[in-house]
């Protein structure tokens with residue numbers, strides 16, 4: 001079966017393992033001069049209805065940073081993430097996005113993936129007839145090809161895949177199952193992180209990776225993400241809940257409202273949101 005590379009793979013660099021404290025210490029130095037993603041006045045509409053959803057988003061993500069985007073239901077968080085990876089439901093109507101010094105908006109979705117952008121979706125899709133190991137080996141080899149490295153056979157990839165399975169605390173039989181077919185909600189989320197671990201990314205966008213996870217799964221996922229993060233890659237996560245923020249220690253917390261980032265702060269802003277709701281931190285109301 002012919003498969004194109006998913007938009008959440010990055011061929012450029014495999015993640016190295018580091019602790020979150022190592023990452024955080026290095027961030028101060030790395031972030032000052034290494035913007036990874038620069039979003040300026042980004043505007044986008046739904047193709048089908050012409051309805052404008054993003055109304056001037058501004059955001060800079062530097063290497064080593066962990067950004068959390070929060071906000072009321074329907075404020076545009078997922079749309080923002082999907083526009084970044086080039087989802088065809090949306091048309092950019094203004095603004096700019098520079099990723100690693102290149103115009104992201106001129107790239108096809110697959111090119112964005114090859115450039116180092118990974119996105120996990122709220123509802124990961126099934127790929128009937130394709131096993132997880134086939135899928136991962138295919139994507140892993142696509143990256144190797146891009147790097148000018150020889151492709152590896154399934155057996156040669158196996159030790160690498162096993163190492164990543166352990167990272168997300170998944171059983172080996174997940175590799176033999178078809179991608180997301182029959183997976184529980186939590187298993188799908190773990191599988192997304194397995195894909196991130198195998199493929200790596202310069203910028204990982206995780207859209208509500210914490211939704212539907214039990215406490216143990218949430219900890220496993222957060223631990224895996226923390227091990228994937230290094231001083232030179234970054235995370236942009238969308239969430240409604242504090243629990244994952246406590247585990248992933250965001251350097252920046254943003255509140256999206258009406259298609260804009262209305263407020264940016266640190267983890268302390270989440271306390272105000274939890275106590276008094278979004279109205280307490282909104283700059284637009």
Ligand SMILES: Nc1ncnc2c1ncn2[C@@H]1O[C@H](COP(=O)(O)OP(=O)(O)OP(=O)(O)O)[C@@H](O)[C@H]1O
Pocket residue numbers: 046053071072073074075076077078079080089
């Ligand atoms: N493809 C689409 N077709 C129709 N409406 C859409 C589409 N994509 C987004 N919308 C609408 O745009 C608005 C923003 O949606 P989006 O999913 O970005 O919000 P969100 O902030 O991620 O919400 P939530 O917290 O509930 O996940 C919503 O009103 C949604 O219904």
